Amino acid sequence: MFELAGVRKRYAATTALDGVDLSIARGATTALIGPSGAGKSTVLRMLIGLEWPDAGEVRFDGEPLQRARLPEQRRRIGYVIQEGGLFPHMSAADNAALLARTLGWPRARIEARLDELARLCRLPADALRRYPAELSGGQRQRVGLVRALMLDPPVLLLDEPLGALDPIIRHELQAQMRELFATLHKTVVMVTHDVAEAAYLADTLVLLRRGRIVQQGSARALHDAPATPFVREFLHAQRSLEECL
Ligand SMILES: Nc1ncnc2c1ncn2[C@@H]1O[C@H](COP(=O)(O)OP(=O)(O)OP(=O)(O)O)[C@@H](O)[C@H]1O
Numbered sequence: 001m002f003e004l005a006g007v008r009k010r011y012a013a014t015t016a017l018d019g020v021d022l023s024i025a026r027g028a029t030t031a032l033i034g035p036s037g038a039g040k041s042t043v044l045r046m047l048i049g050l051e052w053p054d055a056g057e058v059r060f061d062g063e064p065l066q067r068a069r070l071p072e073q074r075r076r077i078g079y080v081i082q083e084g085g086l087f088p089h090m091s092a093a094d095n096a097a098l099l100a101r102t103l104g105w106p107r108a109r110i111e112a113r114l115d116e117l118a119r120l121c122r123l124p125a126d127a128l129r130r131y132p133a134e135l136s137g138g139q140r141q142r143v144g145l146v147r148a149l150m151l152d153p154p155v156l157l158l159d160e161p162l163g164a165l166d167p168i169i170r171h172e173l174q175a176q177m178r179e180l181f182a183t184l185h186k187t188v189v190m191v192t193h194d195v196a197e198a199a200y201l202a203d204t205l206v207l208l209r210r211g212r213i214v215q216q217g218s219a220r221a222l223h224d225a226p227a228t229p230f231v232r233e234f235l236h237a238q239r240s241l242e243e244c245l
Helices: 040-047 067-074 092-102 107-120 125-129 137-149 167-184 195-201 219-224 229-235
Strands: 002-011 014-024 029-033 055-060 077-081 155-159 187-191 204-209 212-217
Touching: 002 040, 014 040, 014 212, 029 040, 029 195, 040 055, 040 155, 040 187, 077 137, 092 107, 092 125, 092 137, 107 125, 107 137, 125 137, 137 167, 167 195, 187 195, 195 219, 204 219, 204 229, 212 219, 212 229, 219 229
Parallel strands: 029 187, 029 204, 077 155, 155 187
Antiparallel strands: 002 014, 002 055, 204 212
């Protein structure tokens, strides 16, 4: 669904991506993992044309991403950032319906789609009438998902979607997301700092370090056959409760 070929990106003195070749499979879930500053969000932002490579190419669904075609290409991509990225002065429903309204969907169609998605994302109906500040973090995240799914795009990009949530809600949302991804058969690309979350939700993990891909494969492959000592180190860097007792 996505193809990055020789992608480089610099911000002043910082090299964010240093020659990335990456193929992202259609209909599968891919997790971008790696230390802070490795380039994970830059890759994600490139997939939706929020950043452009200095060198190399990004292809989406067989065609290069093009500035001129970006509005149309973006309609096929739902994008969720931490905390949902909602406009604070609009109700949850207005946030979610923004794009559909711009495209001229009739009110009844918008209402029906919102109802359907609120059920799917397990959002209480009254939550849609509230403003983002009146929702919990988990609910804001669900509204972000509803908004991303509104036009039923084949692709979902998620940037640390569960990062700001307490462990119980995070655990619950991980399970619901896994179910959702399996039901909807979308191409999902997500950034997460949590290796276990990546292994739980994704078919393929892509481990980045200093703007390069260190290893790409299933969690099992990274675990059983780490390409470098860093892969092993990164996979085991999270302390379990058991080892602290
Ligand atoms: N707009 C920008 N201006 C300057 N530098 C940037 C910009 N965006 C990213 N960078 C730098 O590029 C590098 C990669 O950033 P990126 O956000 O992709 O990393 P990341 O792996 O997502 O990190 P994190 O896990 O901390 O979110 C970092 O060194 C970052 O400081």
